[in-house]
Amino acid sequence: MDQMIDEPLERLRTAARRTRELARNRTATGLGHEDADDDVGTINTDAALGFDPFPLLEAFHRNGVRVVVIGQVAGIMHGSTELTGDLDLLWDGTPAHAPALAAAFDSVNAQLTDESGSLVAPHPDVLLRPKAPFTSLGASGDCCTPALPWGTLPVREFLDRAITAVDPDGLEVHYVSREDLIRMRRVIGRPKDLRRADELDSLPAAKGR
Numbered sequence: 001m002d003q004m005i006d007e008p009l010e011r012l013r014t015a016a017r018r019t020r021e022l023a024r025n026r027t028a029t030g031l032g033h034e035d036a037d038d039d040v041g042t043i044n045t046d047a048a049l050g051f052d053p054f055p056l057l058e059a060f061h062r063n064g065v066r067v068v069v070i071g072q073v074a075g076i077m078h079g080s081t082e083l084t085g086d087l088d089l090l091w092d093g094t095p096a097h098a099p100a101l102a103a104a105f106d107s108v109n110a111q112l113t114d115e116s117g118s119l120v121a122p123h124p125d126v127l128l129r130p131k132a133p134f135t136s137l138g139a140s141g142d143c144c145t146p147a148l149p150w151g152t153l154p155v156r157e158f159l160d161r162a163i164t165a166v167d168p169d170g171l172e173v174h175y176v177s178r179e180d181l182i183r184m185r186r187v188i189g190r191p192k193d194l195r196r197a198d199e200l201d202s203l204p205a206a207k208g209r
Contacts, residue, residue: 008077048085052138093145098124110136
């Protein structure tokens with residue numbers, strides 16, 4: 001598996017800090033990541049307030065569960081300049097891995113959304129659904145499995161091809177490859193996805209690896 005030392009994580013740290021600074025004096029609207037529009041995205045919602053994906057990413061690492069970052073956070077790690085306020089995730093959906101994933105969410109006091117739309121404490125059964133929306137102090141988003149309808153995309157293969165970024169303290173963060181992220185963007189096809197796919201396509205190969 002490819003490994004990259006620190007640079008993608010530094011890009012993410014810088015973007016998260018810029019997001020927090022941008023949203024610092026913003027009045028809360030009650031709109032969360034699920035309310036984001038198809039053009040601007042979550043940067044204009046309350047999800048951007050205090051955005052910091054690192055506590056949750058560190059929790060995954062501590063609990064030994066392999067979760068792959070997708071969406072715009074992965075785009076930022078590849079060099080995208082667009083800010084975001086949400087953290088979207090992909091894992092393999094294997095029941096044996098669900099307890100460790102639930103423990104990671106629980107360690108940062110995250111809440112998940114059940115079938116009725118109510119917030120509930122992390123539980124392995126909730127995470128086994130194709131998509132489990134989550135909310136934590138630093139980040140909110142969707143935690144997805146390959147069972148989510150992805151059209152013709154072989155997303156299980158995306159998990160196998162994911163890149164691993166490692167910082168000097170040993171934190172490992174897995175994120176989808178640029179090519180697979182572009183494929184995801186174009187299949188979803190919202191204005192923001194197509195714009196971001198074009199941006200990723202324009203990046204030098206080394207930067208967007």
